[in-house]
Structure formats: C-alpha cells, structure tokens
Amino acid sequence: MNAYSSSILKPIKNYLKGLLRTNFRGIPSSACSPVQCFICGVADVQKIHAEGRLSVVQCRRCGLTYYTPQPSPEALSHYYTSTDKSSYIASRPEWKWQMTPEWEAQIQHELASLETHWRLHHSPTAPIRFLELGSAYGYVLYVARQRGWDVTGIEPGTAQVEITRKVVGTPVYNCTITEAAPLLSPASYDIIYMSHVLEHTLNPLEVIQTAYQLARPGAILVIYVPNGNGLQARHSFIEWEWSGFPDHLYFFGPNSLQMMLTQAGFIPERLWSCLGHSKHEPLFSLIRERLHLHPEEALDSIVDVLGQQCLLSDLRVIARKPGG
Numbered sequence: 001m002n003a004y005s006s007s008i009l010k011p012i013k014n015y016l017k018g019l020l021r022t023n024f025r026g027i028p029s030s031a032c033s034p035v036q037c038f039i040c041g042v043a044d045v046q047k048i049h050a051e052g053r054l055s056v057v058q059c060r061r062c063g064l065t066y067y068t069p070q071p072s073p074e075a076l077s078h079y080y081t082s083t084d085k086s087s088y089i090a091s092r093p094e095w096k097w098q099m100t101p102e103w104e105a106q107i108q109h110e111l112a113s114l115e116t117h118w119r120l121h122h123s124p125t126a127p128i129r130f131l132e133l134g135s136a137y138g139y140v141l142y143v144a145r146q147r148g149w150d151v152t153g154i155e156p157g158t159a160q161v162e163i164t165r166k167v168v169g170t171p172v173y174n175c176t177i178t179e180a181a182p183l184l185s186p187a188s189y190d191i192i193y194m195s196h197v198l199e200h201t202l203n204p205l206e207v208i209q210t211a212y213q214l215a216r217p218g219a220i221l222v223i224y225v226p227n228g229n230g231l232q233a234r235h236s237f238i239e240w241e242w243s244g245f246p247d248h249l250y251f252f253g254p255n256s257l258q259m260m261l262t263q264a265g266f267i268p269e270r271l272w273s274c275l276g277h278s279k280h281e282p283l284f285s286l287i288r289e290r291l292h293l294h295p296e297e298a299l300d301s302i303v304d305v306l307g308q309q310c311l312l313s314d315l316r317v318i319a320r321k322p323g324g
C-alpha cells in the first residue's frame with residue numbers, strides 16, 4: 001500500500017470503527033440520543049471533533065459546545081454508580097478528608113468576597129442561608145459553616161455524602177438537585193453555589209431554574225464551569241483536561257452562560273475566568289516558554305489579562321435574582 005492510499009484509508013477506517021462501536025466510553029450507544037442546543041432550541045452547529053457517531057459540536061448562535069448524542073438519565077446514573085467510576089473516590093483506602101491551611105484560606109477568601117457582594121444589597125439580620133449544589137466532600141460547606149452561615153448541601157454521590165456528614169457534620173441531601181428541590185423551602189436561600197456541576201448534568205437549564213425557585217429575591221447565584229470558550233479549549237478541545245465524555249457533557253462560554261442565566265430569570269453581574277480548578281494549562285505553559293518569561297511574577301500580568309478576557313480554563317459568574 002502506498003502512502004497516498006494509506007492516508008485516504010485511515011480516516012475511512014476510523015469512521016467505520018466508530019460506526020461499529022457499541023458504546024461511547026462506557027455508555028452503550030443504544031442509550032444515547034442526539035441533542036440540540038437547549039439555549040437556542042436548534043441544532044445550528046459546527047463540528048469540532050468526532051469519534052464515529054459521537055461528536056463535539058458548537059452552537060453557531062450562542063457558542064455552547066456540547067457532545068451529541070448524550071446518554072439517557074439511567075445510563076448516566078449507572079455510569080456514575082458503576083464500580084469503575086466509584087473507585088476513584090472515597091472507596092480508595094489512601095483517600096482521606098484533608099483541608100490544608102492554604103486551601104482553607106483560599107475558600108475563606110472566596111466566601112468573604114461573596115459575602116461582600118451579597119451585602120451590596122442586604123443588611124443581614126440572620127445568618128446567611130447558603131446552599132451548595134454538588135457539595136462533593138463538603139470542603140466549602142465546612143468553611144461556610146465556620147463563617148457562621150446556615151449551610152445545606154446536595155450531592156448525588158453516596159460516598160461523598162457519608163464523608164461530609166461524618167467529618168463536616170452539615171446537613172446534606174443524598175440525591176440530585178431536582179429530587180432535593182421539593183424538600184427545601186422555596187425562595188429561602190441567600191447564596192447558591194455550584195462549582196463544576198453544570199457540565200455534568202443532562203439538563204443545565206433545569207438546574208438553574210431550580211436554583212431560581214430556591215433563591216430568595218436578591219439572592220446571588222455563583223457558578224464555576226470549565227470554559228468552553230477558553231484558549232485551551234479552542235486550541236485543542238480533545239486534549240483539554242475538561243473535555244472527557246460522559247463526565248462532562250456541556251461546555252459554556254461567557255455568552256452561552258449569560259444567555260442561560262437570563263432565560264432562567266437571573267441577572268448576570270460579574271463574569272471572569274481564572275486558572276482555578278484547572279490543574280494544567282498546557283497552552284499557558286507554551287506561552288511562558290515561547291516568551292521566555294522568568295521569574296514567575298512576570299506571568300501574573302498575563303494571567304490577569306487572560307482572566308479578565310474570559311480566556312482561562314475556569315469560567316466564573318455571579319448572578320442575582322431580581323428583587324429583595
């Protein structure tokens with residue numbers, strides 16, 4: 001076979017392999033259905049990446065990036081509760097709840113900043129009512145409680161909930177946000193917080209609408225998500241550390257995130273990006289190498305500019321429910 005025929009045949013072979021594949025990275029393909037942009041209600045998209053029938057597409061209207069097809073709720077739930085998937089969490093013998101002083105100080109600083117933002121419109125007479133959606137092991141709840149806040153968590157992962165209850169001692173609902181909502185008082189929370197949760201959900205708009213119902217008028221909603229419009233995602237989506245299907249299904253950019261919040265009734269007030277939860281920013285390392293930036297302080301101004309321009313990998317927004 002000559003080089004020409006090989007270069008032609010390789011993509012065809014890959015495509016056929018994808019067609020014959022019976023599951024998409026652990027999810028049976030029979031349990032997956034095509035989706036369109038839930039913000040715009042259409043499938044006006046450009047394809048970013050494809051593995052057979054599993055594609056990453058970007059909405060031409062709002063910029064939302066997403067996988068299609070997507071798993072059924074049952075298939076996704078099975079994926080998260082399967083042995084393979086749970087092995088990385090608290091079932092590992094070496095895993096233990098630990099909060100380093102640096103980490104605790106970082107969360108304290110973050111929550112103090114949120115409280116300042118919240119106080120722009122409120123003079124509290126009672127402890128701040130704080131609700132974390134997707135509270136994982138309870139690190140943020142722990143610090144929030146130290147601040148004297150009245151805290152509640154919602155977390156579908158059973159192991160995480162057991163650890164939070166045991167170590168942190170805070171009330172946590174072991175279910176999804178939609179399941180917990182009827183058990184909670186509507187319009188009663190001052191700050192609703194979700195860090196790296198929305199990208200895991202099959203219906204992010206429903207989650208935001210639920211948060212709206214639970215938020216008191218004037219409450220703030222805080223969201224952290226992987227930045228689907230960041231430099232790293234644009235440079236090489238599939239090599240980006242946050243791109244993995246089916247853990248992550250939707251990738252918001254500044255525009256799509258604000259549009260979704262507005263659809264649900266929230267008013268976006270502050271939007272920025274940071275390195276945050278992103279452990280690696282390969283493109284950022286490349287910039288550092290190419291520009292021969294030393295010492296590290298020389299990077300700070302670049303990080304600041306990229307962060308303000310919403311080009312780093314962790315996208316953050318503070319939005320407010322009208323009224324109050």
Ligand SMILES: [Zn+2]
Pocket residue numbers: 037038039040041059060061062063064
């Ligand atoms: Zn769209």
